[in-house]
Amino acid sequence: EPEVTQTPSHQVTQMGQEVILRCVPISNHLYFYWYRQILGQKVEFLVSFYNNEISEKSEIFDDQFSVERPDGSNFTLKIRSTKLEDSAMYFCATKAGGSYNEQFFGPGTRLTVL
């Protein structure tokens, strides 16, 4: 079964540092998402991406965050200057097309900001 992969599985960084989280979507998928889950809390939507641009973003997704698909395969989430409260699991999700489709989630990247 095709799957979404994410790297790294765990990232530890110092406050104020930049981090880039990577996702390899399922090939032929057109819609891409980032979600995060702070330990013990619910999964929160960050951003959706389609046709090489952001289609929607949440209040969490402020100027410190950016997404891109630089080479047509990897889908990345960059946090420019990490804060302690950015510590969370970050999940990438992708789907093939249309709304009534299954969204496939990756295994997540655990980000720890010290």
Add this chain to the structure above:
Amino acid sequence: LAKTTQPISMDSYEGQEVNITCSHNNIATNDYITWYQQFPSQGPRFIIQGYKTKVTNEVASLFIPADRKSSTLSLPRVSLSDTAVYYCLVGSIILTDSWGKFQFGAGTQVVVTP
């Protein structure tokens, strides 16, 4: 996106059927219902999706009454490995309504014991 309400937790024994009911009183005509499962430190995993009546796959059944204000996920003969958090999600068929994003609630923690 319609707000959903589910029980916080449910306990069951191995081999029993588990039914989780989700309320979505404000569901719109264009909305469909999706259920996901999440194990600790893993990404959510798709279980089943439907718009009305009954949907069944190899894992679960989804019952949606005519008014669509609720839905029930049925897990037949659960095993210990079914211990997880189950999320009921509502999304729009119209792509540009929400670009396929999901708004996760707290979900239902199902604990299966021997």
